[in-house]
Amino acid sequence: MGQHSSASGSALLGLDGFEVLAAQVVAGEWQLEVQTSATVVGCGGCGMRAELHGRRTVRVRDLPIGGRPVVLCWRKRLWRCREPACRVRTWTERVVAIRPRAVLTERAQAEACRRVGKDAHAVAAVARDLGVGWATIMRAVHEHGTALVEDPGRLDGVGRLGLDETSFLKATRVAPTRWVTGLVDLERGRLLEVVADRTRAAVGRWLGAQSRGWLAGVATVALDPWRGYASALVAPLGHATVVVDHFHAIRLANTVVDQVRRRIQQTTLGHRGRKRDPLYRIRKLLLTAQEQLTQRGRVRLRAGLAAGDPSGEVAAAWQGKELLRAVYRAVGMPAARAALERFYHWCDGVGVPELSRLARTVRAWEAEILAFHATGGCSNGPTEAVNLLIKKVKRVGHGFRNFANYRLRLLLYCGVSWPTHPTARLRGRSPHLAA
Ligand SMILES: [Zn+2]
Numbered sequence: 001m002g003q004h005s006s007a008s009g010s011a012l013l014g015l016d017g018f019e020v021l022a023a024q025v026v027a028g029e030w031q032l033e034v035q036t037s038a039t040v041v042g043c044g045g046c047g048m049r050a051e052l053h054g055r056r057t058v059r060v061r062d063l064p065i066g067g068r069p070v071v072l073c074w075r076k077r078l079w080r081c082r083e084p085a086c087r088v089r090t091w092t093e094r095v096v097a098i099r100p101r102a103v104l105t106e107r108a109q110a111e112a113c114r115r116v117g118k119d120a121h122a123v124a125a126v127a128r129d130l131g132v133g134w135a136t137i138m139r140a141v142h143e144h145g146t147a148l149v150e151d152p153g154r155l156d157g158v159g160r161l162g163l164d165e166t167s168f169l170k171a172t173r174v175a176p177t178r179w180v181t182g183l184v185d186l187e188r189g190r191l192l193e194v195v196a197d198r199t200r201a202a203v204g205r206w207l208g209a210q211s212r213g214w215l216a217g218v219a220t221v222a223l224d225p226w227r228g229y230a231s232a233l234v235a236p237l238g239h240a241t242v243v244v245d246h247f248h249a250i251r252l253a254n255t256v257v258d259q260v261r262r263r264i265q266q267t268t269l270g271h272r273g274r275k276r277d278p279l280y281r282i283r284k285l286l287l288t289a290q291e292q293l294t295q296r297g298r299v300r301l302r303a304g305l306a307a308g309d310p311s312g313e314v315a316a317a318w319q320g321k322e323l324l325r326a327v328y329r330a331v332g333m334p335a336a337r338a339a340l341e342r343f344y345h346w347c348d349g350v351g352v353p354e355l356s357r358l359a360r361t362v363r364a365w366e367a368e369i370l371a372f373h374a375t376g377g378c379s380n381g382p383t384e385a386v387n388l389l390i391k392k393v394k395r396v397g398h399g400f401r402n403f404a405n406y407r408l409r410l411l412l413y414c415g416v417s418w419p420t421h422p423t424a425r426l427r428g429r430s431p432h433l434a435a
Helices: 007-013 106-117 123-130 134-149 200-208 212-217 229-233 246-269 283-287 295-308 313-329 333-350 353-364 366-374 381-397 403-414
Strands: 018-026 029-036 051-065 068-080 090-092 160-169 178-185 190-196 220-223 241-244
Touching: 007 018, 007 029, 007 051, 018 068, 051 106, 051 123, 106 123, 106 134, 106 403, 123 134, 134 403, 160 381, 178 200, 178 381, 178 403, 190 200, 190 381, 190 403, 241 366, 246 283, 246 295, 246 313, 246 353, 246 381, 283 295, 283 313, 295 313, 313 333, 313 353, 333 353, 333 366, 353 366, 381 403
Parallel strands: 029 068, 160 220, 220 241
Antiparallel strands: 018 029, 051 068, 068 090, 160 178, 178 190
């Protein structure tokens, strides 16, 4: 092969400062022989024009071309200084596009990071496309993604903070489920941080590391009060209004409906719910918001209760759940207070133990529940939306083992702003090419 570069090949490669000398497909991959266009260089020591001393071939992988992985065989030049008085003898070329001993070009690393982080593609799929191993891609994600995640401006201007837990590792026979806590900017619906565990200590440590100014800017915190979080907030975020949002309150009420249904199933039938049992068949309808039930759903719900709930306790729990929902649906504080009184009155009157317990919990968090109305309906809704994104990353990752990888990928997917590259339009740019 000669040393004549191909202008069209170089244009296709599009790697600044490089030209293509030869191209061939080997085992399904493009092998491109390339060199830099720097043919005249000066010595870094004395400035004397350097002499070509030889070449060394460096192999590095680049972005795929036409769906094929690409290997660049870089004919790297060795230079020599001819000035006898100069202490510099020989050196090899250096370029920003390919770092010494890199497996991937810089742009291929950036693209790998973008696909895994921004598009939530599987690391294994990106590795296959580039013709490298899983660890090489994950290293690129760390190297290019860490700067985005550690950008100090990323946390700026948070006025409403949401906290919620998600499972990180499912329980196994030998270990319990491991949890993480996500902190979300509720106004922008963006994940701020993921901390290992769902304890007060974990959240408290993170809050403790934030500046006083940042903490002062947080006016509202929406959280699941049945976790230890709330007490972690007291010191650093004592000034903020704590809100128990409707997602968490209704989730708790739904749990109560489920508990009562299971107990009644067990006492009336002597076994756990089975497919044909009347209450088991309406278990999802019982949790559906009343106003969202269809005509058919209402009929089925009534029939199921009539057949499977002789004492009326499941119906009572369902009513309690709906009355708590009404507290959140009320317009304005006086209406919310009145709705809350109706909920208490119901729970205290029907004598269902699970419902009495729910009423006690709600009383303990009454101020935070009513704060939902004082803060213009501060909702953890964006947190729930982020949770869905988190589930997607988990699905793609087929279960994470390593918390640092998990955190990085979650933050890259739902916590950073990606630089946008202008994309050239294929149509309408070059009218002279049109037929
Ligand atoms: Zn020199």
